[in-house]
Amino acid sequence: MNKIFGVALGILAAIGGFVDIGDLVFNVAAGATFGYQLLWVVVVGVVGIITYSEMCGRVSAVSQKAVFDAVRERVGFKAGLITLIAAEIVNAMTLTAEVGGVAICLQLLSGLPYRVLIVLAAIALAIVVWVVNFDWIERIFGYGGLCLLVFAVAAVKLHPDWGAVGHGFVPHVDTGNKLLYAYFAVGLLGAAMTPYEVYFYSSGAVEEGWTVKDLGLNRLNAIVGYGLGGILSFALMIVGGALFLGKGIDPETLGSIAMGAQVPLGEIGLILALVGILFAVAGASIDTLFSGAYDLAQFCGFEWGRHKSPAGAPRFTLTWIVLLILAMLAVMTGVDAVKLTEFAVIFSVVALPLTYLPILLVANDKAYMKEYANGRLANTLGIFYFVIILIVALTAIPLMILTNLGQG
């Protein structure tokens, strides 16, 4: 019973931790631009992240290797180094956007000056990561992020045309602006399949000493955690569609995203939305911080671990401190966190094949994986998604330029 309870709590934390600033921005903006038409893309993205997370967790449980170990061993030193550089650039952009998001939420909640809050946010994040045991970090930010469920309530309260919502789950293109539609499809896939999530997930699996006995838990975590997390993405897009579509409003600030809960639910909706966004982006800031440090540590071979004390993995600790300071300085330049989020998601899409190919190769390698190598389902999905990722990676930047960052 205790175990079931523990798993349930873990899943709750995973749902709360699913959404990051990329999901917030792209889902609401996609809703505001195309209504419910792109809901099916979220389904494709969520199944994609489930497929690859499950593979990463399985590789880690069987071979005790995190993703970046596998990257370097499999694609070689040079391609591995290029992947590392790409991953770190994208990661730093994402981190900057998330830290900016934290400061914006704090500002909307407190009314204090933005620049002061950027510094406070960075200091608070540093103290939390330094002092608090990771199990508690996961719970605090995961449960706090559950406030985002207010968007699910808001979605219902806004009385969307449920027939149109249902139709959105069937792939179709009903617009004259196909390029813009493609741009949002690419962004939604990128936001759902962000690479830092798999780095983070697989490193955790190695650290927690998963073995083949944990493969069931791995599958459950991936399917239920990401699957239910996807519901939040649906809710965000439905709110974006019901509230903003056809009104000529482009929800280009976190404040206007939070309005999605305020309009149907009043002040309490607004506060819950802001608190939810705050915890979600702060939790994602910590995940990206660690991801950046994991990637470098695994590539270079030095000690790492989110469950270790700061002095237990010195260079790992120094790496996340430096990343946090860089992100703080970048936010201080006044860069628009929402715009940066779009850039971060689109560039992460370009780096996706470099991340997912080694995972696919290792998960198929019988020498490492023995009887736990990919079965038919995992391979069919894995290859299907790899093709999608390749297409998306090649078209992401041209689409971004042609649509002027989704401005049409």
Add this chain to the structure above:
Amino acid sequence: MSESIDLGLGILDHQLLDKDGRRCGNVDDLAIEGGPGEPAEVVAILVGPDVWRGRAGWIGRVAAWVAGGERVRVPWSEVAEVTAHVRLKKTAPEYGLGRLDDRLRPYLEKIPGANR
């Protein structure tokens, strides 16, 4: 160590662990000896950013320069076991591995909570 190992896939770029399981670098390259006609033999593992210079063209040289090019040579006879990782017989400091971590640790320990 009678079992055959694929050097390219089974050793190169793998994680090094010392006798206590501490992560102390990757197998950045292998030193192989043996003249023409003789059987080639792996004599040492090469570790450290300095080794990267020869492995990825100019990007490798830049990365080695940024990382501050150290190079440590661990004799092959010091390898205890090759599994998913390459495990060594002694502790990292005895080979001069993990020095940067050891040098950095005292500074971090000045901040309260570093050893929570």
